[in-house]
Amino acid sequence: MFSDTAVEFPLSPCLPSLPQPAVYDTARSLYENLYSATPDAGIRARAGKFLDASLEAVRALPNDMPATPQACGAWMEAKSAHTAQRYAEYLAARQSGAPRQYFSSEAHALYFLNEIAPTKLVDGAWLAGLVTQWEDSRFHPLIRTYLEELGDGAPELNHVVLYRRLLDAHACGHRDGMADSRFVQGAIQLALGCNADKYLPEIIGFNLGYEQLPLHLPITAYELNELGIDPYYFTLHITIDNMATGHARRALDALQLTLPARHRAAFFERVRNGYMLNELGDGSESIIRDFDLEQEVIAIFKRKSVFGRHMHSDYCKLAGKSVNAWLADPGQIPAFLDQLQRGGWIRRNQDPAASRFWRLLAGERAEMFGVFTDYEIRVIHDWIAGEWKDPQLQVPSRALSYRARRRMEEADTGLPAPEDADNDFNEPLRRLCADLDEADSKRERMRMLLPYLGPASHHTPEGLLATRLFSQGLRGGAS
Ligand SMILES: [Fe+2]
Known part of the structure; x- marks a missing residue:
């Protein structure tokens, strides 16, 4: 669902609901x-x-x-x-x-x-x-x-x-x-x-x-x-x-x-x-x-509730019920979030820093540090912030695009050449190299490379090497 801020600009026409075999x-x-x-x-x-x-x-x-x-x-x-x-x-x-x-x-x-x-x-x-x-x-x-x-x-x-x-x-x-x-x-x-x-x-x-x-x-x-x-x-x-x-x-x-x-x-x-x-x-x-931001927050809390229902002390209570009891039933998550707001733990449409619950997740000595991933924290942040806009980001010069930010940072690209290393981590890579050494024709080498080019392996070190060699072979070079 789009937020209220989304512009009315036509998306491509939707196909009708497809039959779902x-x-x-x-x-x-x-x-x-x-x-x-x-x-x-x-x-x-x-x-x-x-x-x-x-x-x-x-x-x-x-x-x-x-x-x-x-x-x-x-x-x-x-x-x-x-x-x-x-x-x-x-x-x-x-x-x-x-x-x-x-x-x-x-x-x-x-x-x-x-x-x-x-x-x-x-x-x-x-x-x-x-x-x-x-x-x-x-x-x-x-x-x-x-x-x-x-x-x-x-x-x-x-x-x-x-x-x-x-x-x-x-x-x-x-x-x-x-x-x-x-x-x-x-x-x-x-x-x-x-x-x-x-x-x-x-x-x-x-x-x-x-x-x-x-x-x-x-x-x-x-x-x-x-x-x-x-x-x-x-x-x-x-x-x-x-x-x-x-x-x-x-x-x-x-x-x-x-x-x-x-x-x-x-x-x-x-x-x-x-x-x-x-x-x-x-x-x-x-x-x-x-x-739908609200539904995504609920989905995140439901995922966390599987572990979270055993992790809180009994004195952590909300509306007379322990947090563990709230989290015991995923169906209660919307009511739990509602109670967090009623109890003042979450203050919607304000700077998230004003919410006690947010301070449990982020900042120095955050007691729930590491419970939520960066993505989940971003979702919770945006849900709490709602209509509130960070004044820092309202100043155009401070709201940097990705490209602008990258220009200010040192480039960080590429992996170390994997074939240079000799250790257990790249044993499949060394095995591939050894097999290729044994081959006595280009056709045989190309055939050996094929299994490494599939979707499950082409992005691994041995898959990347196999792709480089196969690519050279296709162009007519030695492979
Ligand atoms: Fe692509």
Whole structure:
């Protein structure tokens, strides 16, 4: 839910509620099974069923993709121009004083980063299964796109590493109680990646949709920066997905290169259906709209109550009831928060420092230091502060954007070169190097690298090394 301060600026039109096949009950478990290891035949079959149900669900929806491959170029250019036009309108509105469109507060932005994480942490996964085709140049545009998602093995450019760092920087990344619908997009992407041999047209269509620049990307980057949050993950995609030379252009090239000579119409119909898989599950804009500060505070307290109900002394009482008794039943949390306000422990719409409860969480000698994560503390802060605005942040020169702040700080990028170290922490890395030394042909070395390029491992030290070597090999160098 948007706060009252959000400007009335039209979001992209919402799709009607999609039919939710029963198979969606398994989106999270399928996601976790596909992400945790190289999927076995059983998991791949389960992923195939999930894809079939998803493809059936989108078949009835309106599809804006042209009816012929020849029309796709002009269609993508028109969409790109439309996005640019709408972003220009957004900027003009902001420059004439309109408030943020997406994020009502920093807590709202961090909520978004956390809830979209299941999708972002498998960035590129739908293309993972194509690396086996590295000797077939028709697939090089898609393989190149995948390797760029992986940063060609450079940690500071690997999209999953970047997103993990972003989550870590704000202590986000929890999944307790997260809705199953948050995992649908990631499950689709992982399922496509491990079934490339059976869903090639759908992968090409999905890629065509995913690699086009959506309006929410530049707006998200703009507003994250404004709130002092590193927007790099999002700005990176604005440049990389461009229609002139970027992933969107490659997506179109891949379609032209892989269209078969015979049964072309049937192949392309599957491409069109695969494109629609982008519409399933929770997207960025729906997640942004879902945010409700009060409900997020209640959810945080419910999570903490599992441990907190045993951690307070009996003399900690509120309205005649011990805090442990309040926390014993998660259903009581709204009443507990209400009592904290009635008892003067929390004073809403004021500087949080004026609340005794806040002083238990933050500041010197805070008795509950460490109980809440940085993200949770930010949510509680924004909930208590409500309409109150920090006067320090009302002075423009003191409200630094992320980019302004970074310019004032020393850059901190890159991991130490992992292959230089020799210890138990990188034993898998050394094992990979030893195996590669044994190989006597480029083809064998490339084959050895393949298992390390999957979504569950490409962001590890050995995965990054394997990506660098594979990338060199694809370009024709020694691998
Ligand atoms: Fe990406």
